[in-house]
Amino acid sequence: MILVENVHKSYVYGKQRSEVLHGINLKINKGEFVTLTGPSGSGKSTLLNLLAGIDVPDQGKIVIDGKEISKLSNEERTKWRRENLGYIPQFFYLIPFLSVLENVEITARLTKVNNFKEASLEALEKVGLKDKAKRFPSELSGGEIQRVAIARAIVHNPKIIIADEPTAFLDLKNKQNIVEILLKIWNEGKTIILATHDSFLAKKRIIELVDGRIIGEKYA
């Protein structure tokens, strides 16, 4: 279970300090599929970064499965993240000098997955890229790269998967393809938190964020 309590976050830009999140309260149960929508700049990424332990709130707390991650040190958060979380970033962040398979293997090795090679191939199969395992990122299309990023995020079987606009730079067909894959993973019993500003991609529990505040919630 994920508990977000009165979370505030501001950024200092030059001499100016501007608050991006103004007291977010949120509860996400295990196994939920949550879509975070809202216009660009509304604070979706900021919130996801806090949930993933990439950053910490200025005020308020974030408790995940009983652990207050906003209180952990940087290194502790890193270790927590690698065990419990799969993160799919907005841009195509693959390591250019590693092959597709090796990019997936990184997480598998880090979390000491048994038979990490098979596990990685299996994850690639889930996203439909097993046949391209030996290729390098520069030889893939945008949609394929994002699917590798998904494989990398699920290979170690984490409980929670966070995806920050994974579809932003893809065409319609690829967008739908990515969301389908995410739904498939969700069906295996994972908690999924997806941020997107394409409202037609929003699924299940939809939380709308505007100017750093939750303004509404609905189910689809």
Next chain:
Amino acid sequence: MLSILIGIKSLRRKGFLLLLSLLTLSFAVFVSVNNAAYNLENIAKTAWNDYVGNVRITGIFNEDFLDKISKSEYIQEYQALAIIPADIYVKGEKRTVYLIYPRNNISLMSYKIKEGNNTGALILDKKDIEFGKIIIKINNIEKEINITGYASAFYVFGIVDYRLIINENQLKDILGQIIYNVIFVKLKDLNNLKEFEKKIYDYSNQTKSKIDSFIVLDPETFPGKNETNAARNTFNLFIFLLSIVIFVSFFVYQFIYLEINSKELAILNVIGFTKKNLFVYYTTPIFLIFLISTIIGYSISIPFSYYVFESSLKSVPLGFSEIFLEKYGYKFNNEIVLNSFLIFFAFLIFSILPIFIYIYRKNILELFSFYFFSKSKNKLNIPNFNLKVSFNLSSGNLWKFILLIILFSLILTSTISLFSIRDSWNESIENLNNFYDNFIYALGNSKNLPEINNASVWKAVFHFAKVKEKDVVTATFLINKGVMPNLKEGRWPTNTGECVISLTLSKTENIKVGDEIELEAGINKYKLKVVGIAEIPLFFQYTRETRSVVLYYDEFKKIFGDLEENVIFLKGDYKAIYNELISKGFVVTLRSKDESISYGKSGGAIAFVFLNFLTFSLILSNTILIGIILVTNLSSKIKEIGILILLGYTTRKIIIMIIFSSLILIFTSIPISYLISLYFSSWNINMMIEFTGYFEPKINMNIVITSLAYSLLPLILIYFILYIIIKRINLVKILLG
């Protein structure tokens, strides 16, 4: 115009400040070292000749003789000196002293009063005697001398503890009359040498003076010449290495700069920058930085160059004195600035080449996905995953990896060489001084020498003769009772026309037993047959070896006259001989073998000033280079590292991976460096510190390990910087683009 404008704006990039300071510093050092070396060479040549003139005459001369000389049409300037060895009592202890009276202090061989006045005697160099009356003893008669000041002069005539400049009255009081024993002359025209020599002998007959020797001083042969050469060679080597370092770092910088900004290039191209625009945009800041750094570097070099010049003079204590500096007009040579500017400009053009090729040969699609160095990544197939990641974090491709190996090998090579030279240096001094127990330096007429067993007695002159165009020490022995230096080959000379040469001379000029050499003393040349090769401590106060020639006594006397200095190498009990020498009126300085050895080793300090300087600058410059490569490589992979952290790599794990790949680098470097050092260190000896004598440096495991420890220290600093960079990675920023 727009490209130039945003080019200027791009100077805000952080990396440029680093480049600016590096370039400024390099230019300043480059100009300073060049200029200092130029002045060093100049001072060595001009100051010495101005100071000593071109003829030295020894013997016994009275005022009548000097009268004749001062009226001689051939002479431009001259100086007459009375040099009297004596005992001196300092704080109750008996020491030795030269009392020196220069007849005319505004001519050659002048001195400079630094404190007090010359109403009494002046102390040279040492300052542990206070002003006032002090007791001296000459020919067993005690006299009182009043000391009234300190002075500086280049009066290096032999091994004594003190040197005092006395005035005319003091000389009269001591000798009862005024007689001189050395005269230095500067001729108007060197072509008149023969006629002048003849005249001098006429004068001595007419005035009842006595000439022992008439020696023409070679303008190219001066004390401190070898040291100056060594300094010059070191500087040359330094400049050479510095040039390589500057060039390579500039070049590497350009590549990495492009690598980091390849996407920016592509975007600019997309919005309409032509290739020419791009080229102008990218080279504008480089040219500006170049201009600014040469201007600042130039202004820094003006004071810095004088500092380098002065401190290198001071690090050669034997060869120079302040009096030289006084006479010498230091010049800042603007031609050197221009040359340095041109050399740097050439570097600049070369380093812009990659930008040119990069921009003009790549098409826009390639720019997007192209990483300059990672192009070759696929060729180098590393099977191990961890190895692959760590290799990419530290270098990224074979080309950079090899460069890193070369740089680290250079560091290791220099430290190995330094340590091996130091070790062999100490060992060679010990071997050289092993054949005697005590060393006695006795000033007095050798006809009065007592009967000595278990000893050999030597005489030597410095800077008065040459073999194959280069300065040699010329020596002879008048008594040989078994205690002789280590004869490597052949036998000692038993007749005129024969000689033994030192191992250094034999090795540096490739002369063997049976060869014939030509000894050049002034305008005379002597043909000598080499009958033996020996390791002889005739240099640096008889503790070290150098290029030297040992003649038969009669021949030595004929060329150089009979000297008052008697150098005695003695085995066994010395007390009886020591006391007998004193009772016969000799002024005696005693030194044990151990004292000699430690003195000889300390002399190495001069050489090590240069060696340390070189090693230090090599370590520094290469560390900077390695640092630049590692840091920029890491900076260009900051996003990848960000992802690794995002996926759960800890900072520690990443730094361990980088260090791991560096270990491969280090272990590859060791055998390479070992092999280079073998050659480098012996080449170093002959080329750079040629005045230290010949020896073959050895390299053992101990030296390699010590060197490794020293070479790793700067690397640790780099890793610390890398650690901080990784620690400061801001994941949020990376993720938000």
